[in-house]
Each structure stands twice: as C-alpha cells, then as structure tokens.
Amino acid sequence: MFEVKIAASEQEREAAFTVRKKVFVEEQGVPLSMEIDEHDTSADHFVVYDGPKAIAAGRIRTIASEVGKVERVCVLKEYRGQHLGVLIMNALEEHAKKTGIHKILLNAQSYAIPFYEKLGYAVTSPEFMDADIPHRAMEKQMESVI
Known part of the structure; x- marks a missing residue:
C-alpha cells in the first residue's frame, strides 16, 4: 500500500531529496547544484512511501497570489507504471486548493507532456532547455474547494 505524506520532518525532506537525486542526478545527469536549490527551504515537499521506503517525490511552492508551481x-x-505520478499530483493539487492556490504552473519534461495533459494541464510555451533536457511550460486552473 502506497502512502503520500507532506514532509513534516527533516528526515522526510531528506527522503524526498534522496528520490530526487536518484532520478534527476544519477539517472538523468542533472547537476546536483541545479537539482537542490534555494526553493527547497520554502517549498512544501511530498513523498510517496512503499512501507518505509521513499519511492516518489514532488514539491509545490507559492510564486504569486493564488499561483503555485509544482x-x-x-x-x-522500478516503481514507474503504477500510477504513482497521478497519486502525487493529486496530493499536490489537493494541498494547493487548501492553501488558496487557484492556478498551478509547472515545467514538464517534453516526454511527460501527455501525462500532465491527462491531468488537465495545458502547454503554454514553446520547447526550451533546462539542465540540457527539453521542457515546456504548462498550467492548470484549479477548481475552488467547496
């Protein structure tokens, strides 16, 4: 059974960083100095656990009034293809709604655009390079919490 948690301790934040380092630094070749950045101290971090093991991560931060960035x-x-991306995105979006965010922005690696489109995100930019990986900006208007 998978569990999504908002990182509430330094240990949980480190678990998120460990997953990010494995995926972005080791697998994709992103320099560590670009992966761990100044926004890590202010962002809300989410971690997906399989028992005690951290297996997925993501973060969201407020960048303007009612605007967040995932x-x-x-x-x-080894955990891809099990809908964990959807699980973590749903948690990020629910958190956004609860904290007054009405629009979410993100920069998707180009290969992942269909994944985000299925979740209601729309492409808003031409392709650009970030850490030598092609990306496109995307956004989604959030429905208000009733």
Whole structure:
C-alpha cells in the first residue's frame, strides 16, 4: 500500500531529496547544484512511501497570489507504471486548493507532456532547455474547494 505524506520532518525532506537525486542526478545527469536549490527551504515537499521506503517525490511552492508551481515530480525507475505520478499530483493539487492556490504552473519534461495533459494541464510555451533536457511550460486552473 502506497502512502503520500507532506514532509513534516527533516528526515522526510531528506527522503524526498534522496528520490530526487536518484532520478534527476544519477539517472538523468542533472547537476546536483541545479537539482537542490534555494526553493527547497520554502517549498512544501511530498513523498510517496512503499512501507518505509521513499519511492516518489514532488514539491509545490507559492510564486504569486493564488499561483503555485509544482516542481521536481519524480518516481523511482522500478516503481514507474503504477500510477504513482497521478497519486502525487493529486496530493499536490489537493494541498494547493487548501492553501488558496487557484492556478498551478509547472515545467514538464517534453516526454511527460501527455501525462500532465491527462491531468488537465495545458502547454503554454514553446520547447526550451533546462539542465540540457527539453521542457515546456504548462498550467492548470484549479477548481475552488467547496
């Protein structure tokens, strides 16, 4: 049984960083200095656990009034294809609604655009390079919490 948690301790934040390092730094070759950044101290981090093991992560931060940005969404290679991306995105979006965010922005790696489109995100930019990986900006208007 998979469990999504908002990182509430330094240990849980480190679990998120461990997953991110495995996916982005080791697997995709992103420099560590680009992966761990100044926004990590202010963002809300989410971790998906399989028992005690951290297997997926993501973060969200407020960037303007009622606007949030989802970043660093990743799943360990051996756990892909089990809908964990949807699980973590749903948790990020629910958190956004509860904290007054009405629009979410993200920069998707180009291969992942169909995944985000299925979740209601729309492409808003031409392709650009980030850490030598093609990306496109996307956004989604959130429905209000009733």
